[in-house]
Amino acid sequence: MKRKSILIVGSLSDIAKSVANKFAEHNYDLLLTARNLENLKLQANDLKSKYNVNVDYYKLDILNIDDHQKLISNLSVIPDIVLCAVGFMGDQKDSENKQISRSEVIRTNFEGPVHLMSEFANLFEKRESGTIIGISSVAGIRGKKSNYIYGSAKSGLTTFLSGLRNRLYEKNVNVITVLPGTVYTKMTLNLKLPKLISSYPDKIAQDIFNGVKSEKNVVYTLAIWKYIMKIINLIPESIFKKTNL
Amino acid sequence: MSYLIKEKISGWGGYPTEIVNINYPNNIQEIINEIKKGNTIARGNGRAYGDSAQNKDKTINMKNFNKILSFDKNSGILEVEAGVILEDIINTFLPKGWFPYVTPGSKFVTVGGLICADVHGKNHHKEGSFRNYVEWIDIINAHGDILRCSRKENEELFEWTIGGMGLTGIIIRAAIKLRSIETSWIKEKTYIANNLDEILDIFEKTKSSTYSVAWLNANKRKNNKYQSLIMTGEHALINELDHSKRLNPLKLIKRKGIKIPFYFPNWFLNILLVRIFNLIYYFLNKNSRKEKLKYWNNYFYPLDNILEWNKIYGKKGFVQYQCVIPLQKSKIGLEEILDEIQKSKADSYLTTLKRFGKQDGNFSFPMEGYTIAFDFPTNKKVFDLLDKLDKITLKFGGRFYLAKDARMKKNTFKDSDERIKNFIEFRNKNNSFNKFKSSQSLRLEL
Numbered sequence: 001m002k003r004k005s006i007l008i009v010g011s012l013s014d015i016a017k018s019v020a021n022k023f024a025e026h027n028y029d030l031l032l033t034a035r036n037l038e039n040l041k042l043q044a045n046d047l048k049s050k051y052n053v054n055v056d057y058y059k060l061d062i063l064n065i066d067d068h069q070k071l072i073s074n075l076s077v078i079p080d081i082v083l084c085a086v087g088f089m090g091d092q093k094d095s096e097n098k099q100i101s102r103s104e105v106i107r108t109n110f111e112g113p114v115h116l117m118s119e120f121a122n123l124f125e126k127r128e129s130g131t132i133i134g135i136s137s138v139a140g141i142r143g144k145k146s147n148y149i150y151g152s153a154k155s156g157l158t159t160f161l162s163g164l165r166n167r168l169y170e171k172n173v174n175v176i177t178v179l180p181g182t183v184y185t186k187m188t189l190n191l192k193l194p195k196l197i198s199s200y201p202d203k204i205a206q207d208i209f210n211g212v213k214s215e216k217n218v219v220y221t222l223a224i225w226k227y228i229m230k231i232i233n234l235i236p237e238s239i240f241k242k243t244n245l
Numbered sequence: 246m247s248y249l250i251k252e253k254i255s256g257w258g259g260y261p262t263e264i265v266n267i268n269y270p271n272n273i274q275e276i277i278n279e280i281k282k283g284n285t286i287a288r289g290n291g292r293a294y295g296d297s298a299q300n301k302d303k304t305i306n307m308k309n310f311n312k313i314l315s316f317d318k319n320s321g322i323l324e325v326e327a328g329v330i331l332e333d334i335i336n337t338f339l340p341k342g343w344f345p346y347v348t349p350g351s352k353f354v355t356v357g358g359l360i361c362a363d364v365h366g367k368n369h370h371k372e373g374s375f376r377n378y379v380e381w382i383d384i385i386n387a388h389g390d391i392l393r394c395s396r397k398e399n400e401e402l403f404e405w406t407i408g409g410m411g412l413t414g415i416i417i418r419a420a421i422k423l424r425s426i427e428t429s430w431i432k433e434k435t436y437i438a439n440n441l442d443e444i445l446d447i448f449e450k451t452k453s454s455t456y457s458v459a460w461l462n463a464n465k466r467k468n469n470k471y472q473s474l475i476m477t478g479e480h481a482l483i484n485e486l487d488h489s490k491r492l493n494p495l496k497l498i499k500r501k502g503i504k505i506p507f508y509f510p511n512w513f514l515n516i517l518l519v520r521i522f523n524l525i526y527y528f529l530n531k532n533s534r535k536e537k538l539k540y541w542n543n544y545f546y547p548l549d550n551i552l553e554w555n556k557i558y559g560k561k562g563f564v565q566y567q568c569v570i571p572l573q574k575s576k577i578g579l580e581e582i583l584d585e586i587q588k589s590k591a592d593s594y595l596t597t598l599k600r601f602g603k604q605d606g607n608f609s610f611p612m613e614g615y616t617i618a619f620d621f622p623t624n625k626k627v628f629d630l631l632d633k634l635d636k637i638t639l640k641f642g643g644r645f646y647l648a649k650d651a652r653m654k655k656n657t658f659k660d661s662d663e664r665i666k667n668f669i670e671f672r673n674k675n676n677s678f679n680k681f682k683s684s685q686s687l688r689l690e691l
Contacts, residue, residue, distance in 0.1 A: 036272075045313070045315065046313045050336075
């Protein structure tokens with residue numbers, strides 16, 4: 001039987017690294033992309049020696065939209081699964097004050113991923129199979145002053161994924177929205193995370209893998225975030241605007 | 246981009262705990278930049294027991310350098326980044342018939358840490374310490390230059406780095422040699438000894454065994470009698486396995502360890518419990534005298550099955566104490582140490598004894614003789630006891646294992662090893678003295 005394959009976009013993020021290990025452990029061939037070719041090569045070598053799977057890698061900056069088509073034509077195989085782990089929190093103050101920072105956050109979290117996943121959506125639709133996974137964020141569920149530029153870009157991504165899911169449902173293509181709560185990664189190193197409801201990339205990877213197996217639509221990870229966000233959504237805007245979240 | 250953040254860290258013993266600035270570089274250039282900015286120390290997986298991998302000004306955590314680079318199955322030489330954890334190496338290469346030549350009692354250690362402490366295993370008497378299996382090291386020195394060092398190039402740096410506690414630079418990559426094995430099983434043989442004479446006698450008689458270690462119940466003693474078990478081991482060959490094991494001789498069982506979810510209260514590990522534990526251990530094992538096959542993980546890493554077992558000692562943590570006494574004086578030295586522990590009524594949770602082979606390397610801990618290690622819960626009484634044990638060790642010309650030390654006084658250390666001044670001289674010469682510092686090196690003025 002032909003081995004399954006997964007394309008991981010932004011494979012050097014901490015969550016993506018864990019996802020790569022998890023799928024390789026389950027015998028998936030890997031296709032990896034990232035901006036830093038040197039680190040990408042190290043990652044591919046490491047995975048190849050640890051698991052008996054094929055690992056191919058491609059340099060890609062998701063913000064160079066013109067490169068998306070090139071990437072697709074270079075791929076050794078059109079994968080069964082595409083996972084987009086690209087994300088950039090930025091600094092909220094910079095996002096408020098500097099157009100260039102704001103733009104970087106919006107483009108990295110929304111524009112780049114939307115363009116790339118749309119291309120794969122079209123391919124999968126034609127093929128009538130496949131899974132598209134986008135890593136969004138619980139920050140995109142309700143805007144708050146501490147990170148609403150990042151949050152609104154993720155919100156856009158969540159909406160995109162939900163629409164795409166609706167469109168591809170009849171074509172046997174599953175779209176999974178991953179909504180991690182607070183996770184200990186490089187991105188959150190300088191933040192103080194609430195210990196009880198924060199988790200590690202390995203846990204996120206396991207949840208994503210389970211989500212693929214059980215064809216989930218939305219994966220909250222940790223699961224408790226589903227309920228936390230439900231409660232936060234119940235707060236009336238007139239009160240929410242006065243909070244310090 | 247890499248941040249400097251504040252974190253409360255400690256070694257595996259949980260003592261001393263310090264708030265340090267910590268940095269998680271993602272690539273070599275970031276390490277070089279950090280070295281250029283000021284004094285620092287590299288930290289692997291934090292499994293040294295004391296304060297050898299923490300620096301308040303800046304600790305560089307090497308966890309992102311955890312990749313396997315290449316493996317040559319003809320020579321058994323494995324190239325890795327320094328932050329690779331031994332467990333990953335075993336999980337990857339054991340099914341292919343390879344195992345580390347030298348391993349400490351935990352597999353959750355990094356290759357960088359193994360080199361810095363020049364660790365020994367149960368086979369030191371026969372195969373020496375980790376240094377013998379290091380082919381080369383890539384290290385960033387005080388000037389931010391990457392140097393390859395080995396027995397052929399930059400030999401001096403190579404020699405001082407192995408066992409140099411990270412004080413000669415930051416190791417980023419290394420090549421190590423693995424052992425070819427036929428099976429993942431160890432043939433274990435258990436001997437019972439009732440006093441120190443018998444223990445040492447059995448060690449001398451079993452010197453040809455690849456692995457050997459003794460467990461000792463230091464708490465229960467009558468008329469100079471101890472309960473003690475000496476366990477020897479050999480890698481089992483394929484024709485020594487029974488039929489069912491032979492079907493998959495290099496079996497790798499990935500078991501999740503039991504996790505200790507919280508710190509036990511400080512009173513939990515009290516004298517009674519320690520004594521009961523040691524008695525149970527003795528009776529469980531003394532009847533298994535005949536040779537038996539043990540799975541590698543249970544043989545080498547029994548404690549790794551309980552993740553974060555250090556939490557059992559409570560938030561105050563514990564201190565490990567390990568010294569070595571030269572061969573001619575081993576017996577009377579060990580006798581005096583055990584007497585002192587008996588007098589103090591302190592209880593060692595786990596006491597192990599091991600025969601070392603010849604001294605090797607510029608600054609490595611082992612010397613020919615016997616090494617003994619204790620675990621004590623941290624308290625004032627224990628610190629007084631350890632000061633006394635230090636004096637006894639010095640009296641008999643012994644020395645101390647820095648990877649386990651958390652509290653030694655600088656004068657004790659200075660008196661323990663004449664090689665220290667040469668090490669400091671080398672540190673001055675390659676300008677690492679003001680660049681690479683740990684809380685331990687500051688405490689010991691090393």
